[in-house]
Every structure is written in structure tokens, then in C-alpha cells.
Amino acid sequence: MEKLIIDGGYPLNGDIEISGAKNAAVAILPAAIMAGKGSCVIDNIPDISDTKCIERIIESLGAKVNRNNNTVTIDSTCIDSWDANTEDVRKMRASYYLIGALLGRFKKARVEMPGGCSIGVRPIDQHIKGFEALGAKVKIEHGAVVAEAEKLVGTNIYFDVVSVGATINVMLAATFAEGKTILENPAKEPHIVDVANFLNSMGADIKGAGTDEIKINGVKELKGCNYSVIPDQIEAGTYMMAAAACGGKVNVNNVIPKHLESISAKLIEMGVKITENGDSITVESSRDLKGVNVKTLPYPGFPTDIQQPMTTLLSISKGRSIVNESIWESRYKHVDELKKMGANIKVENNLAIIEGIENLSGAKVVATDLRAGAAMVIAGMIAKGITEISSIEHIDRGYPHIEEKFNNLGAKIKRVKID
Numbered sequence: 001m002e003k004l005i006i007d008g009g010y011p012l013n014g015d016i017e018i019s020g021a022k023n024a025a026v027a028i029l030p031a032a033i034m035a036g037k038g039s040c041v042i043d044n045i046p047d048i049s050d051t052k053c054i055e056r057i058i059e060s061l062g063a064k065v066n067r068n069n070n071t072v073t074i075d076s077t078c079i080d081s082w083d084a085n086t087e088d089v090r091k092m093r094a095s096y097y098l099i100g101a102l103l104g105r106f107k108k109a110r111v112e113m114p115g116g117c118s119i120g121v122r123p124i125d126q127h128i129k130g131f132e133a134l135g136a137k138v139k140i141e142h143g144a145v146v147a148e149a150e151k152l153v154g155t156n157i158y159f160d161v162v163s164v165g166a167t168i169n170v171m172l173a174a175t176f177a178e179g180k181t182i183l184e185n186p187a188k189e190p191h192i193v194d195v196a197n198f199l200n201s202m203g204a205d206i207k208g209a210g211t212d213e214i215k216i217n218g219v220k221e222l223k224g225c226n227y228s229v230i231p232d233q234i235e236a237g238t239y240m241m242a243a244a245a246c247g248g249k250v251n252v253n254n255v256i257p258k259h260l261e262s263i264s265a266k267l268i269e270m271g272v273k274i275t276e277n278g279d280s281i282t283v284e285s286s287r288d289l290k291g292v293n294v295k296t297l298p299y300p301g302f303p304t305d306i307q308q309p310m311t312t313l314l315s316i317s318k319g320r321s322i323v324n325e326s327i328w329e330s331r332y333k334h335v336d337e338l339k340k341m342g343a344n345i346k347v348e349n350n351l352a353i354i355e356g357i358e359n360l361s362g363a364k365v366v367a368t369d370l371r372a373g374a375a376m377v378i379a380g381m382i383a384k385g386i387t388e389i390s391s392i393e394h395i396d397r398g399y400p401h402i403e404e405k406f407n408n409l410g411a412k413i414k415r416v417k418i419d
């Protein structure tokens with residue numbers, strides 16, 4: 001086991017390169033198993049434990065997977081199993097994408113119930129609704145989702161809630177359905193568009209991803225392709241929050257500024273200077289910031305995955321801020337940790353009411369989940385004194401080389417082994 005030890009109080013300055021998007025990569029890797037011919041060569045796969053976990057799962061199904069730095073080559077022609085049942089499957093959320101991918105390709109899938117961050121109830125009823133509408137029979141058996149169909153037939157599917165996972169999963173299965181499928185009320189996150197683009201590169205016929213309606217004309221087979229994953233909107237947003245909180249001037253490079261508009265807008269409202277320049281965003285902050293109200297919403301709204309780092313930033317911003325977490329019911333575990341560092345935050349149901357204080361003070365804290373971990377790293381970097389963060393395996397699930405990247409900007413973070 002490892003922990004991070006942070007000596008806080010240093011501004012951040014310089015350039016940071018953003019890696020490929022975790023939540024696109026963890027869908028694109030399972031989608032690659034739908035190629036019955038040729039290999040997929042996928043670039044810009046972030047070096048994080050979640051992508052490595054998915055790679056092992058795909059291998060356990062019989063695919064050949066080879067990683068060379070950030071490029072992963074997948075030959076799925078020899079997949080001989082539709083049963084995903086390893087410990088890795090149970091560990092991570094995105095393993096649910098194997099249901100759509102296997103059901104599409106083999107008309108049969110058995111996938112152990114997915115795990116993931118503990119941020120509230122995480123139902124998959126909309127995924128199941130979509131599979132059933134396409135003609136599959138779905139049951140939960142001995143802790144696994146079992147889906148089967150004689151054939152999949154395209155149809156209109158209206159999602160009752162906007163769900164990233166359900167939109168992608170049903171899009172995967174519908175790629176191999178006979179005729180046309182229309183997904184209404186889909187999620188529009190950048191990674192939805194990226195997965196659709198990847199499927200189209202393999203030979204799928206998907207239009208409208210990123211809009212209110214996704215139209216999928218079913219195809220009979222997919223083949224390997226070359227593809228590069230988009231930059232990570234959430235990693236970029238986290239570094240923007242960190243630069244704003246620590247003060248200094250940071251160029252956040254290799255980003256798509258459009259994907260970051262809701263984050264940039266809030267930072268500007270707080271008094272941070274944001275400049276866009278091609279595929280780079282410069283964040284300049286004096287640390288003298290004013291509090292704002294934030295409500296998390298599906299894209300293009302403010303992302304829930306940035307709510308936790310944002311709470312840290314607001315804890316040292318002037319005045320009262322109110323955060324409204326509208327996506328997940330239990331995504332405030334980081335607040336108890338921030339309170340150990342002196343933050344003045346009260347949680348009432350899905351609201352966090354924050355009274356800004358001058359500064360945090362270093363303490364021993366826990367990374368209770370992935371984005372909570374990022375929030376604590378930022379807290380440690382701004383706090384007076386030493387902060388120790390344990391359970392950092394959560395952070396390693398989604399942020400490649402986090403201490404190295406922050407140290408390059410002037411932070412003082414050490415990773416140490418513990419018993």
C-alpha cells in the first residue's frame with residue numbers, strides 16, 4: 001500500500017499535458033472486442049489502473065492485448081467466451097460495457113455485477129431497459145447480469161434518466177441490431193461522441209452522438225481500426241481547479257477547450273483568469289477568489305466528477321458557496337476529510353454549504369473515492385503544513401502519475417510505501 005505526503009503552500013507554474021480520457025477509454029476498450037476481423041490499435045489510452053483492469057478482463061475473454069506506452073493493440077478475432085467473471089470484473093464500474101459489447105457480437109453475455117466508486121446507488125435499469133427493447137432477455141443470476149437474444153432488432157428507446165453508461169451500453173448492442181435504433185434523451189458527454197466515433201471507425205453507422213437523438217443503423221460486422229482517444233475533460237478540470245486553488249500560472253495543454261466551458265465559466269466567475277489558445281487553456285490565479293454556487297448536471301452542465309475538487313477550491317474562497325450535487329446521492333465523503341483540515345462545510349442532503357476560510361491546515365486524510373482523492377491532493381497542496389493521504393489506490397484508478405505531474409508544476413508531493 002502507498003500514501004501521498006504533501007508539503008503544502010507552493011504555487012503552481014508551468015505546463016501540464018493532459019492524458020487520454022479515462023471514461024472514454026474504459027468504454028472504447030470493451031467496444032474493441034466487437035471487431036470480428038483485424039486488430040484495433042488505440043492510442044492515448046491513459047496509464048491508470050482502471051484501463052489496465054479492463055485490458056486484463058478482455059484478455060480473460062480470449063482477446064490478445066498488447067500495451068506499448070499509451071497505445072493498446074487488441075486482436076479480438078479469437079474471443080471464445082461471453083462470460084466475464086474475474087475479480088477484475090467485480091472491481092470496476094465500466095465492466096458493464098461488456099454486456100452491450102458481448103450481447104451485440106455474440107447475442108449472449110454473462111457479466112458479474114460491476115463495482116466502482118462508492119458514490120451512491122448505481123442502478124443499471126436503463127441499460128437493461130435498452131437491451132430488452134432490442135429484443136434481449138435479461139436476468140440477474142448469482143450476482144451476474146445474463147443477457148441473451150435470438151436476434152437484436154432496432155427500435156426507438158427513450159431513456160428515463162440521462163445516463164452515460166446506459167447510452168454507451170445500448171449503443172454498443174444496437175450497433176449489431178437489425179435495422180434502425182433511435183436513442184432518445186441520451187447523455188451527450190464528450191466520451192459518448194468519442195465511443196460513437198470509435199465504433200464508426202470500426203464500420204458502425206452511428207449519427208447524432210452528442211445531440212438529443214442518436215441514430216444507429218445496424219451493421220453485420222465490425223473490423224479493426226486505428227484510433228486515438230480524446231483528452232480527459234475531468235483530468236483537465238482537476239488541474240484547472242488545482243491551479244486556481246494554489247495560485248500561479250499553468251498552461252493546461254492537450255485539451256478541447258469546448259469540453260471545459262462549464263468549468264472555465266465558473267472559474268472566471270470566481271475571479272480566475274482563463275485564456276484559451278488552440279488546444280491549451282491558461283489558468284492564472286492570485287488565490288484571492290470569491291465563492292460561487294454550483295449545480296452538477298449532465299453535459300454540457302457542470303460535471304459531477306469535478307464537484308469534489310471544486311468543493312476544495314470553494315473551501316478557501318471568500319463568502320458562502322452552495323454546491324448542489326444533482327447526479328449522485330452520496331458524493332460528499334470528501335467533506336468529512338476537508339473538515340479535518342479546518343474547512344467549514346455543512347452537508348444537507350444533496351447540498352454542501354461552504355463558508356470560505358483563509359486556508360486549510362495539513363492533516364491525515366483518506367481518499368475515499370477517485371475524485372475525492374483528487375480533492376484531497378488539491379487540499380494538501382494549498383494547506384499549511386504536511387498532509388498525508390491514504391487509500392490512494394482510488395486516485396491511481398483515474399489520474400496518471402498524479403504526483404509527478406503536480407511536482408513538475410512546483411508542488412511538493414512524495415509517494416511512500418506503507419505496511
Ligand code: EPU
Nearest residue numbers: 023094121122123124125126127161163164165305327370
Ligand atoms: N442511473 C439510473 N439508472 C441507470 C443508470 C443511471 O437511474 O440505469 C442514474 C444514476 O443513479 C445517476 C445518474 O443516472 O444518478 C447518472 O448515472 P450515469 O449512468 O450517467 O453514470 P455512470 O455511467 O455509472 C459515468 C462515469 C462517472 C460519472 C457519471 C456521470 C464511467 C465509467 N463513469 O458513470 O464517472 O460520474 O457517468 O457523468 O464513465 C468518475 O469518473 O469518477 C465517475 C464516477
